[in-house]
Amino acid sequence: MDYRKQFLVDPTKQLLLGDIDPSSTADLASKSAAADLTDQYRAQMEAEQFLLYADGRQSLLVVLQALDAAGKDGVIRHVFSAMNPQGTRVHGFKQPTPIEAAHDFLWRAHKQVPADGEVVIFNRSHYEDVLVVRVHNLVPEEIWSQRYDKINEFERLLTENGTQILKFFLHISPEEQLERFKKRLDDPQRHWKISDSDYSERKFWPQYIEAYQDALTKTSTTHAPWYVIPANSKWFRNLAISQIIADTLKDMKLELPPTHVNIEEIKAHYHAAVKAANGNKP
Numbered sequence: 001m002d003y004r005k006q007f008l009v010d011p012t013k014q015l016l017l018g019d020i021d022p023s024s025t026a027d028l029a030s031k032s033a034a035a036d037l038t039d040q041y042r043a044q045m046e047a048e049q050f051l052l053y054a055d056g057r058q059s060l061l062v063v064l065q066a067l068d069a070a071g072k073d074g075v076i077r078h079v080f081s082a083m084n085p086q087g088t089r090v091h092g093f094k095q096p097t098p099i100e101a102a103h104d105f106l107w108r109a110h111k112q113v114p115a116d117g118e119v120v121i122f123n124r125s126h127y128e129d130v131l132v133v134r135v136h137n138l139v140p141e142e143i144w145s146q147r148y149d150k151i152n153e154f155e156r157l158l159t160e161n162g163t164q165i166l167k168f169f170l171h172i173s174p175e176e177q178l179e180r181f182k183k184r185l186d187d188p189q190r191h192w193k194i195s196d197s198d199y200s201e202r203k204f205w206p207q208y209i210e211a212y213q214d215a216l217t218k219t220s221t222t223h224a225p226w227y228v229i230p231a232n233s234k235w236f237r238n239l240a241i242s243q244i245i246a247d248t249l250k251d252m253k254l255e256l257p258p259t260h261v262n263i264e265e266i267k268a269h270y271h272a273a274v275k276a277a278n279g280n281k282p
């Protein structure tokens with residue numbers, strides 16, 4: 001099944017997250033049915049990233065957005081571990097520092113975009129400035145409502161410079177979030193993940209959903225599409241995201257660059273070096 005088609009956000013009609021089942025596992029019945037496929041896409045991601053890095057002319061930016069405990073960290077751990085750390089980077093977006101807050105909202109994002117040949121994952125992103133900022137009225141509506149166009153232009157600039165952009169919203173249900181909060185409470189290994197704001201933010205669920213629906217509808221473009229990934233099931237979430245990334249990289253038609261040296265000449269140097277090394281033997 002082509003998850004790029006299935007989970008793409010159509011910008012011509014208002015997205016309604018209530019219409020998408022967060023527990024869906026599409027065409028797959030079980031974790032074991034997905035395992036081989038996921039391995040296959042992970043191998044494909046690894047091979048394509050090798051070419052992206054070697055080629056050094058294009059780059060990939062992956063944006064991960066979601067409500068708390070939806071699995072952003074899990075995706076980074078389980079999906080992006082397929083790639084070579086050389087050429088891959090994760091950047092997390094927290095509450096703006098005083099220096100960040102003293103600049104325009106895109107400044108801190110622009111500084112972190114991938115260089116040629118790089119893969120960068122945004123764990124949260126410039127979208128927080130139309131999500132948490134909107135939900136908590138951190139700036140007036142007349143400011144945040146103008147940011148969608150600015151985001152689209154910013155992303156267009158990046159794509160025209162050779163960056164492929166993919167944006168994922170990890171869609172979980174409120175019941176699943178509560179289950180995951182419980183797991184965090186029950187397991188001392190997970191206590192560090194608990195935040196003071198988890199339960200207060202949860203109360204804003206409907207407002208977040210509304211903000212996400214608007215943001216995703218207004219900023220899902222052909223150059224920087226949004227995908228809504230059903231994420232109650234972790235194995236399905238990982239499968240769908242790896243397929244979308246692997247297929248997108250494949251479509252970039254990445255190739256090894258031509259060599260800059262004269263291979264015949266270098267071979268002659270090599271044979272001379274072998275001869276000299278043998279001649280030096282006692």
Ligand code: AMP
Nearest residue numbers: 092093094095096123124128129132133
């Ligand atoms: P976490 O990703 O769990 O480490 O939490 C980061 C926190 O920073 C989240 O609560 C975000 O909503 C918050 N955050 C990120 N960007 C912004 C922003 N531009 N304005 C306000 N809060 C933000």
Ligand code: MG
Nearest residue numbers: 068069193195
């Ligand atoms: Mg958190």
